Amino acid sequence: MVHREVRRTSIRKVFVVGIIGYVFVIFLLAMLTTIEQGRYFSSRQLHSWSTNIQKELLGSFFTYENRYFSVPETETFAGVTISNMLFEFATRVNLQEPRTLLVRELPGLASFDGNIVVAGDGADITSMPIESAPPLDVLMEEREAIRKPLEIMGGADKQSSFSSQAPIAHIVHTHSRESFLPELEGSENVAFHPEVNITLVGQRLGEKLKEKGVPTLVDTTDVEKKLQENNWEYHRSYDISREVVQEAMAENDQLQLFFDIHRDSQPRDITTVTINNETIARTMFVIGENNPNYEKNLEMAKDLHHRLQENYPGLSRAVITKGGHGSNGRYNQDLSEHSILIEIGGMENTLEEAFRAADILAEVISEQYFENQSEEGGKEE
Numbered sequence: 001m002v003h004r005e006v007r008r009t010s011i012r013k014v015f016v017v018g019i020i021g022y023v024f025v026i027f028l029l030a031m032l033t034t035i036e037q038g039r040y041f042s043s044r045q046l047h048s049w050s051t052n053i054q055k056e057l058l059g060s061f062f063t064y065e066n067r068y069f070s071v072p073e074t075e076t077f078a079g080v081t082i083s084n085m086l087f088e089f090a091t092r093v094n095l096q097e098p099r100t101l102l103v104r105e106l107p108g109l110a111s112f113d114g115n116i117v118v119a120g121d122g123a124d125i126t127s128m129p130i131e132s133a134p135p136l137d138v139l140m141e142e143r144e145a146i147r148k149p150l151e152i153m154g155g156a157d158k159q160s161s162f163s164s165q166a167p168i169a170h171i172v173h174t175h176s177r178e179s180f181l182p183e184l185e186g187s188e189n190v191a192f193h194p195e196v197n198i199t200l201v202g203q204r205l206g207e208k209l210k211e212k213g214v215p216t217l218v219d220t221t222d223v224e225k226k227l228q229e230n231n232w233e234y235h236r237s238y239d240i241s242r243e244v245v246q247e248a249m250a251e252n253d254q255l256q257l258f259f260d261i262h263r264d265s266q267p268r269d270i271t272t273v274t275i276n277n278e279t280i281a282r283t284m285f286v287i288g289e290n291n292p293n294y295e296k297n298l299e300m301a302k303d304l305h306h307r308l309q310e311n312y313p314g315l316s317r318a319v320i321t322k323g324g325h326g327s328n329g330r331y332n333q334d335l336s337e338h339s340i341l342i343e344i345g346g347m348e349n350t351l352e353e354a355f356r357a358a359d360i361l362a363e364v365i366s367e368q369y370f371e372n373q374s375e376e377g378g379k380e381e
Helices: 002-034 043-065 082-091 099-105 198-211 223-230 234-251 294-311 351-380
Strands: 115-119 169-172 216-218 257-264 272-275 278-281 283-288 316-322 339-346
Touching (some): 115 294, 169 198, 169 234, 198 257, 278 351, 339 351
Parallel strands (some): 169 257, 283 316
16 A cells, blocks of 8 residues: 555656646747747847857866866856856846946937947947937928038039949948038037938948949938838838848849948047048948848958058947847848948038048948959959
8 A cells, every 4th residue: 555655646746747847848938939039039149148158158168078277377267157147048137247237227328239349449338329310300300501412512413323334332321311510500409401411421432432443323212201201210211221222132133232321420529530630520330230141241340440440540430239129230231241331420520521431431442342352253263
C-alpha cells in the first residue's frame, strides 16, 4: 500500500509539473506572438545584444576554459551577469546607461536619442539632430522669402534631373519645406517655405555631382503638400519619400547612391564652422538601425565622415545611428546598401553656407564612388 501511495504521489507530481510546463510554454508563445515585434526584436536591439554577448558575456565564459582570460592584465569581462542581460532584454533599460530610462520618462528627450558612432568636434547628446515636426497648418502657412528660387539658383530653372546620362545618384528631401531663417522675412522661429527650402541645397549637390562625373537625379516633390492632400500626419513623410525612391529605382536601374537631404533645427553655433575664412554649414550623417542594410550604410557614412575630417576638419559633426521605439529607425535605407540621410546646416544658416557644404560633399562623394568603382573593377579582373 505504501508503495502504491508513493507511486500515485509521484505520478501526480509529474502530471502537475507537466501541466504547469505546458501552460508556461503556451503563455510564452502567446507573449512572443502578441508583443510589439519592433520593440524587442528590431535589428537595433539584436545588434546591441549580440555585441554585448560577444564582448562581455561570452568573454566571461571563456575564463572557465582558458585561465589566460582571468589574469589581471586581460580581465575585461568582470561584472557581467546573465540577470543584467535578461533585465535589459525585458525592460529595454540598461543600468549602465541612465539615458535609456530618462528618455522614456522625460518628454522631448527622445529627440536626442541615438548613438554617436563617430564623433566630430563638439558632438554629444545635446548636439543630436532635432527633427522639427510642427502642425501642418504651420507647414502650409505662406511666408515671404527674401529671394526667389530662380534668383538663388542663378537663373537656372528647377528641374528633377541634371544629366541626359543614366543617373547614378538619387537625391530626395523627405522634409522638403525645411528652410532657413535668414532667407525668410520676419523673425519668427519657424523656418519652412514651399519654394525656398532644402530642395535648393539638394539641387546644388546634384549639379556639383554631375560636374564631378556622377549623373544625379534630384527629386523636388513637395512632400508636405502631399501630406495635406492625403490628410496624413508629419511622421508619414517617409512613406511619401519612399514611394518617390521606389519609383525612381523602377525607372532607373543604374541608380546606386541614395541621399535624403535635411537641415537640422540646432542653433547656429552647433551647425556652422569656419574654414579658410568662410562660414560653412556643418553636416551630420544619420543611419537607421532598423534595416538589413544598416552595416553597409554605416560603413559608407563613416568613410565620408573621415574624408571630410581629413580635408575639412570640423565640417562633419558626427555619424550617428537611430532606431528602436520612438524613432523611424529605417529612413528608407532598407532600399539600398548605399543610402544615407544627411543633415546640412541648421535653420539659422544661410543658403550660401549650405551650398558650400553641398559643394564639398559632392567632392568627397564622387571621390568615394570612383575609388569604389576602381576597386570593384580590379577585383573582377
